[in-house]
Amino acid sequence: MGDEKVKEEAMRMIGMFQVLPRLVVFDLDYTLWPFYCECRSKREMPSMYPHVKGIIAALKDKGIDLAIASRSPTADIANAFLDKLNIKSVFVAKEIFSSWTHKTDHFQRIHSRTGIPFNSMLFFDDEDRNIQAVSKMGVTSIYVGDGVNLGALRQGLTEFTENQNASEKNKQRWLKKYSQNSSSSEKKDLK
Numbered sequence: 001m002g003d004e005k006v007k008e009e010a011m012r013m014i015g016m017f018q019v020l021p022r023l024v025v026f027d028l029d030y031t032l033w034p035f036y037c038e039c040r041s042k043r044e045m046p047s048m049y050p051h052v053k054g055i056i057a058a059l060k061d062k063g064i065d066l067a068i069a070s071r072s073p074t075a076d077i078a079n080a081f082l083d084k085l086n087i088k089s090v091f092v093a094k095e096i097f098s099s100w101t102h103k104t105d106h107f108q109r110i111h112s113r114t115g116i117p118f119n120s121m122l123f124f125d126d127e128d129r130n131i132q133a134v135s136k137m138g139v140t141s142i143y144v145g146d147g148v149n150l151g152a153l154r155q156g157l158t159e160f161t162e163n164q165n166a167s168e169k170n171k172q173r174w175l176k177k178y179s180q181n182s183s184s185s186e187k188k189d190l191k
């Protein structure tokens, strides 16, 4: 499937969801491209997983912000590759640095840069420990076994919707409980 065809399909898929993330965050190595960029030379011409370009174009067209969260120790190579692939400028935040935490500090920085709440973010990564840590922050986090593709996008948007519905239900439950409590205390006051 060519980039245009993937983009079309991604646009159609995104259009089927009523609630959408405000920001989609990608890991780099084994998520956008099939290698560790620290093992490559800046002079090389990199290539990405086949659906990535079309998916990025579709998200951008739909007005969804994009960001990078990578623990690569070679930000210079990563940035050179993003530049060569002509996608460097589409990201509103690029956090590329090695860290002992499993990307929780990357997400704190992305949040302070963009002001977007964690529960409005969708994240793709190929390492389970990052998925575990970041999902605890309230970010819908999707494990990718074979890079970002249309299947992963569908799964991400579906889980994002489910998480939104669950938190909305909790809110309603809480509001109901609160209003019951406050009306019963009002009754007490009347007595």
Ligand SMILES: [Mg+2]
Residues within 6 Å of the ligand: 027, 028, 029, 030, 031, 125, 126, 127
């Ligand atoms: Mg990775």
